[in-house]
Amino acid sequence: MSNAVEFHRVSRRFGAVTAVDDVSFSIAAGETVALLGPSGCGKTSILRVIAGFERPDHGTVSIGGRDVTALKPYERNVGLLFQHYALFPHMTVAENIAYGLRHRGADRREIPDRVEAMLALVRLQGFGSRRPHQLSGGQQQRVALARALATRPGLILLDEPLSALDAKLRQDLRAELKQVLAAVNSTAMVVTHDQEEAMSLGERVFLMQAGRIVQVGAPSDVYGRPGSRFAADFMGRTNWIEAQVTRRETGLARALSRSGLSLTVPDCPSDAIDICVRPENIILSAADDADQHGMANSAKGRILNVALLGSTRQILVEMAGGEQILVMQANRVGDGLGPGQAVTIGFPVDACITMPAGNPTGLAA
Amino acid sequence: MTGTAKRLGDRLLGGAMIAMLGLVLAFLVTPLLVTCLLAFDARSFLGPLPPPALSMRWFEKLVSLDYVTTGLATSLKIAVLTTSVDVFIGTAAAVALDRSNFPGRSLVMAVFLSPLIVPAVVIGFALLLFLSRIGIVDGFTRLLCGHIVITLPYVVRTVLASLSGRDRRLTEAALVLGATEHQAFWNITLPLIRSGMVTGAVFAFAVSLDDVAVSMFLTDPSTYTLPVALVSNMRASFDLTIAAAAVLLMAVSAVLIIVLERFVGFDRLLGQGLFRS
Secondary structure, eight states, X not given: OOOSEEEEEEEEEETTEEEEEEXXXXXXXXXXXXXXXXXXXXXXXXXXXXXXXXXXXXXEEEETTEEOTTOOGGGSOEEEEOTTOOOOTTSOHHHHHHHHHHHTTOOGGGHHHHHHHHHHHTTOTXXXXXXXXXXXXXXXXXXXXXXXXXXXXXXXXXXXXXXXSOHHHHHHHHHXXXXXXXXXXXXXXXXXSOHHHHHHHOSEXXXXXXXXXXXXXXXXXXXXXXXXXXXXXXXXOOEEEEEEEEEEETTEEEEEETTOOEEEEEOOSOSEEEEEEOGGGOEEEETTOGGGGGSSEEEEEEEEEEEEOSSEEEEEEEETTSOEEEEEEEOOTTOOOOTTOEEEEEEOGGGEEEEETTOSSOXXX | OXXXXXXXXXXXXXXXXXXXXXXXXXXXXXXXXXXXXXXXXXXXXXXXXXXXXXOSHXXXXXXXXXXXXXXXXXXXXXXXXXXXXXXXXXXXXXXXXXXXXXXXXXXXXXXXXXXXXXXXXXXXXXXXHHHHHTTOOOHHHHHHHHHHHHHHHHHHHHHHHHHHXXXXXXXXXXXXXXXXXXXHIIIIIHHHHHHHHHHHHHHHHHHHHHOOHHHHHHOBTTBOOHHHHXXXXXXXXXXXXXXXXXXXXXXXXXXXXXXXXXXXXXXXXXXXXXXXX
């Protein structure tokens, strides 16, 4: 079976700005991909090129094996869930959902049944005669999803699908969105700047930066094995330790940080290295805890502050040499951790990601 | 400054604002009220207010005057025709201006809106010369042309405003759902700019009904609008029929607004905000 979406060397410029810079990728049929990147990285332009709102300056776009580069939006069958839903305000919910069916030549007698089925899919039975402004944000979002899926598009694009909702609702809808996408079994591309959304919805993550896709992989890979400082920072909070390799063993390197921490890390071809350690992979204990002695890397420090985030907390520790290390752990009641307390932190070798220093973007120099 | 002094300052400022509001309202409304009162004055001369007795005599005289009934009929015909043409041309022009992005766009827009700024006397005189040069000497056609020129900017402006206030993603949503650009315009854009079209039409109708300056140049002995007829006759013989005519025109406006409120709904007329997500 051919790929659901294929980009071949696509570029799109707006004046002096290259929004999409020679991008190639393919998405397998039935796959859900998250296109992730900071605002202005070109991800929205890619979405608009796929939907047919923008024509690429160079390159070709195929959907389901058909070259659609020069086709108008209505000549492709792509579903699009807009960031702010873009429901037609002068139509009822049912009319909104039926709009695509009417314009894609569905049998008129079948439209009401199909609308009902879509309402059921997004659990909004009985809302057909309401107007969009009578619905809550979450309900509007579900109507928009039903409208986008009603014509059974082979490909559905979701533009920041949850960013307009508040945090609690977002988590509920994320799960629901995932279920619905699985139920209709179509290829999906989620465009988002939120790495949580990307990791929870996408089977693969395409990480974008400055018009290019800089890393592709399963969410756990992109998070756990970032290819660049940019990737590591964008996927989540991280500690950076700048260090110099002093000795190499099989697959391992001994390194000395600027402030004098002695560390054992995975080997890296460069002598000047940046070490990335995710805050949740660091174990923190009282000053003279013997447990830490088994760790490949451990060091003593003092708590600067503790930020309570609910189920987790972030603890900022100042090491003896002056480095500040962020530790994230499950919030336990009453263990009395507080500023000023002497602690030991430790982390294993495989919690460290090493990369050559001085290549913050990861892009070819 | 102490807390009480600050509060006092605020309160004085608030009081001054309310007083100013009241003054402006009085300035706007009092002449209308006086006119209404005078229209029902039973005296045959302009006497001090309030009138000692009320009557319908000025209204009776008004409808008995040939020039008034003829003028009113012409005015209404011109206003209705002008408004219809305006809504059609004005909406088309606004949509074209909204879509296009050519270099002279702002110049074209300025030309469309220029009748709002160019003095009416200039427009009237220029039109008179131009129309007679191209052979249009019929009073009704001349008035119609003149009224379209002076009222078109209102429709163009209100439709442009509602076009720029609409959400362009709605059109994109329609396209991606399989509608052609043509269908998206009829199904999505047009219903969303309807309030702008209606507002523009109301303005166009009211301005057309009210115009004197341009119409003066374009009337002929047998075709004249009501305001022109009233102004001409006020000079010949001044009595209170003109107050009665003013009340009549006010009533037409009021009825127009009420009818619109029923048909379109005031929230749509004023509140395009409703239509943004």
